[in-house]
Amino acid sequence: MNRTRQMRRHAQKMHRNGLQPMVIIDRDDQSPDIAAVLVARALWRYRSELAPIYVVALLALGGAILHRTHPDWWLWLAGVATVAASVLAMFGDRVGLALRIERLYAASIAMGAGGWVAAATAVGVTCRPLPLLLAGGGFVLAVPWWVHRRRRAKVRVDRQIAAWPEIAQTVGLAGSRAQSAVVDVWGWRARFALARGQTIQDVIGKVPAIESALGTYRGAVRVSPTRDDKANRFELRVLDTDPHADAIPWPGPSVSSITEPIDLGPFEDATGARVLLLRRHGLIGGVAGSGKSGGINVLMGNLSACRDVVVWAIDLKRGMELQPWASCIDRLATTPEQARAMLSDAVTILEARAEWLAGGGLRVWEPTPQRPALVIIVDEYAELADDAPDAADDTDSIARRGRAVAVTLIAATQRPTQKAMGKGAVRSQMDVRVSFRVRERKDVDLILGQGMLSAGWHAHTLNAPGKFLLSAPEHDTPRRGRAYLLTDDTVAQTAERHAPVRPALDKIFRRALNEARMTPVSVPAVAETPTLDDTAETALREALDGAPDEGLPIAHLLLITQMSRPTLYRRLSELVKTGRAVQVTRGRYKASEHAP
Numbered sequence: 243m244n245r246t247r248q249m250r251r252h253a254q255k256m257h258r259n260g261l262q263p264m265v266i267i268d269r270d271d272q273s274p275d276i277a278a279v280l281v282a283r284a285l286w287r288y289r290s291e292l293a294p295i296y297v298v299a300l301l302a303l304g305g306a307i308l309h310r311t312h313p314d315w316w317l318w319l320a321g322v323a324t325v326a327a328s329v330l331a332m333f334g335d336r337v338g339l340a341l342r343i344e345r346l347y348a349a350s351i352a353m354g355a356g357g358w359v360a361a362a363t364a365v366g367v368t369c370r371p372l373p374l375l376l377a378g379g380g381f382v383l384a385v386p387w388w389v390h391r392r393r394r395a396k397v398r399v400d401r402q403i404a405a406w407p408e409i410a411q412t413v414g415l416a417g418s419r420a421q422s423a424v425v426d427v428w429g430w431r432a433r434f435a436l437a438r439g440q441t442i443q444d445v446i447g448k449v450p451a452i453e454s455a456l457g458t459y460r461g462a463v464r465v466s467p468t469r470d471d472k473a474n475r476f477e478l479r480v481l482d483t484d485p486h487a488d489a490i491p492w493p494g495p496s497v498s499s500i501t502e503p504i505d506l507g508p509f510e511d512a513t514g515a516r517v518l519l520l521r522r523h524g525l526i527g528g529v530a531g532s533g534k535s536g537g538i539n540v541l542m543g544n545l546s547a548c549r550d551v552v553v554w555a556i557d558l559k560r561g562m563e564l565q566p567w568a569s570c571i572d573r574l575a576t577t578p579e580q581a582r583a584m585l586s587d588a589v590t591i592l593e594a595r596a597e598w599l600a601g602g603g604l605r606v607w608e609p610t611p612q613r614p615a616l617v618i619i620v621d622e623y624a625e626l627a628d629d630a631p632d633a634a635d636d637t638d639s640i641a642r643r644g645r646a647v648a649v650t651l652i653a654a655t656q657r658p659t660q661k662a663m664g665k666g667a668v669r670s671q672m673d674v675r676v677s678f679r680v681r682e683r684k685d686v687d688l689i690l691g692q693g694m695l696s697a698g699w700h701a702h703t704l705n706a707p708g709k710f711l712l713s714a715p716e717h718d719t720p721r722r723g724r725a726y727l728l729t730d731d732t733v734a735q736t737a738e739r740h741a742p743v744r745p746a747l748d749k750i751f752r753r754a755l756n757e758a759r760m761t762p763v764s765v766p767a768v769a770e771t772p773t774l775d776d777t778a779e780t781a782l783r784e785a786l787d788g789a790p791d792e793g794l795p796i797a798h799l800l801l802i803t804q805m806s807r808p809t810l811y812r813r814l815s816e817l818v819k820t821g822r823a824v825q826v827t828r829g830r831y832k833a834s835e836h837a838p
């Protein structure tokens with residue numbers, strides 16, 4: 243017997259240390275004692291699952307006692323049961339029964355249990371059909387309890403929280419402790435306090451180990467600061483189902499001005515990944531097919547809705563990605579020559595604006611529809627660096643000096659290596675970084691910045707196109723977002739809706755360009771740059787008349803006429819309709835041979 247007590251003490255000590263006792267039964271006389279301990283522990287551990295059986299047993303016991311001691315109480319008991327059931331049905335939400343079905347269930351339990359005890363008190367528990375009613379009713383009412391998803395989730399969470407000291411020890415966060423936990427639609431969340439000297443970065447670095455210890459699937463655990471932003475607290479989020487499993491349709495523009503943050507798509511807690519682009523440059527990276535172009539579509543959908551932004555774009559993949567937005571893009575460069583000319587013009591405008599600001603004693607350019615910001619989107623930046631290396635000085639100038647004058651550069655590329663980004667300081671000037679999935683872990687640092695991988699920005703684990711991590715001054719913890727998806731139809735409709743409201747570039751720019759007399763490479767001699775005042779119409783006619791057989795591209799006509807893109811498209815379609823011009827191929831026009 244003494245030995246049994248010793249073993250029990252040993253088992254308790256092991257349990258206190260977080261260890262499971264190993265049971266070695268070597269003598270028959272000790273087994274019942276230890277088995278009883280194990281059974282008692284199982285009864286306690288599975289108390290939630292066994293709760294209906296406990297309740298049935300309690301009711302039987304209570305009924306038996308009351309029948310013996312106070313058989314005349316049955317009427318009171320029936321009254322109390324009725325009142326309790328009504329209160330639960332009406333006000334159950336105040337005690338956490340959020341759904342109506344849950345309140346009705348609780349009311350049925352109260353009425354059933356109370357009614358049965360009242361009857362058993364009056365006539366005795368063995369009186370028929372009370373035993374049958376207790377067993378049958380107990381079983382029927384237990385089924386919803388056993389299958390209830392939230393209850394099961396809660397039990398699982400409680401067990402994991404109870405096991406946390408052991409998990410923490412294993413993963414190297416000994417001393418941290420859980421403060422609270424809640425089950426939500428996607429899984430569960432818990433708030434933890436850290437031991438002295440531990441930081442959130444330490445926890446982020448342990449995420450794979452925590453996932454393994456909790457037995458979740460890979461990528462199911464998220465770590466973030468708590469709302470109060472205390473350095474010794476963190477929130478752990480464990481997802482059972484991925485909130486980003488399905489594509490999320492774009493709900494329409496979230497902004498009407500570049501001074502507002504643009505919503506790229508929801509984070510996993512359904513809050514929007516909003517980021518400001520005014521006076522900032524952006525870098526979008528990720529492997530082919532990871533959703534970069536989708537991300538650019540979201541940007542275009544929003545930027546085209548802003549009346550205080552002029553969008554220029556460089557798409558050296560023959561305009562494949564950005565062509566659908568052509569009517570909202572003031573200037574689209576699809577060849578290295580056009581890209582070179584555009585970037586050089588951008589520097590001209592930047593300098594003119596800087597001069598204008600200095601002249602007025604102003605520090606920054608505040609965009610308005612009359613004086614819009616300029617956003618230059620470069621899709622597949624690596625191709626620009628390859629095909630137009632001499633434009634590097636201009637991109638460098640824009641990246642370094644563009645902020646104050648509201649000239650923003652947004653570059654998308656698969657891997658922003660120093661080679662892909664050109665020689666200059668462009669990458670280091672990018673304030674907003676969006677990383678879609680990368681293939682290699684080291685690419686995380688390439689896109690998001692040195693040290694980000696070890697700080698927990700695991701873009702290599704993003705597992706569907708459109709999922710991204712966003713790093714910006716207002717987003718300094720790794721949270722997964724999923725970009726909204728714009729279908730081709732949505733793009734076409736949005737571009738059509740926004741094209742008429744696109745602003746033109748301001749006079750300061752136009753004058754600066756005039757003065758700089760920028761002549762695009764390979765513009766035919768007939769297409770002399772005219773003055774930019776009110777001779778646009780004549781310039782268009784002259785350009786079309788002198789156009790070569792293959793026609794003049796839109797980009798050149800835009801440069802020559804200085805019309806806004808929507809105006810040029812409108813004028814060209816009028817000229818085509820009236821037989822004065824012809825569209826030779828897509829995006830190329832010349833005067834009709836039979837023009838009047």
Ligand SMILES: Nc1ncnc2c1ncn2[C@@H]1O[C@H](COP(=O)(O)OP(=O)(O)OP(=O)(O)O)[C@@H](O)[C@H]1O
Pocket residue numbers: 488489490528529530531532533534535536537707708709724725726727
């Ligand atoms: N936000 C999104 N939600 C759901 N699916 C998306 C999303 N973005 C992209 N996709 C899907 O992934 C495919 C590839 O996306 P996308 O063309 O944007 O990738 P990419 O990174 O630009 O590739 P590439 O570098 O080859 O152009 C799309 O055809 C689309 O079906």
